[in-house]
Amino acid sequence: xxxxxxxxxxxxxxxxxxxxxxxxxxxxxxxxxxxxxxxxxxxxxxxxxxxxxxxxxxxxxxxxxxxxxxxxxxxxxxxxxxxxxxxxxxxxxxxxxxxxxxxxxxxxxxxxxxxxxxxxxxxxxx
Numbered sequence: 001x002x003x004x005x006x007x008x009x010x011x012x013x014x015x016x017x018x019x020x021x022x023x024x025x026x027x028x029x030x031x032x033x034x035x036x037x038x039x040x041x042x043x044x045x046x047x048x049x050x051x052x053x054x055x056x057x058x059x060x061x062x063x064x065x066x067x068x069x070x071x072x073x074x075x076x077x078x079x080x081x082x083x084x085x086x087x088x089x090x091x092x093x094x095x096x097x098x099x100x101x102x103x104x105x106x107x108x109x110x111x112x113x114x115x116x117x118x119x120x121x122x123x124x125x126x
Contacts, residue, residue, distance in 0.1 A: 003056060010046035010061070015039040017069055041067045 017039040044062040049055075077083070085091060 010044065012042055012044045015041040015067060017067075018042070037069050039068050040064055 017037040018041070019036055019038075042062075042064055043060060045058050046061050047056055048059045050057045085094075
């Protein structure tokens with residue numbers, strides 16, 4: 001009787017280098033994006049009942065954190081998921097610029113519109 005908000009009973013997270021991706025090409029071009037090293041690093045978690053607190057919890061049931069390759073913070077930060085923009089102000093600005101590009105008669109119209117659009121948004125720079 002696991003609650004519906006806990007959609008999965010258990011899951012296993014594996015290292016992105018844990019398997020070799022099968023190529024879908026016909027062999028014309030070399031693949032330059034092969035991350036598979038056979039790394040066995042993984043974490044397995046499952047939903048379990050906690051008697052002391054009287055609620056369900058997620059517990060780690062198995063893990064192996066030994067990688068067979070170097071792990072760098074810079075490599076992690078370069079993954080697409082970690083480079084996505086989440087700020088609603090910036091996303092709204094990009095939406096307006098994209099709309100202006102579709103409706104602009106020429107490139108100079110787009111530049112003029114985007115500079116006037118940018119004046120409505122305040123961005124904090126480092």
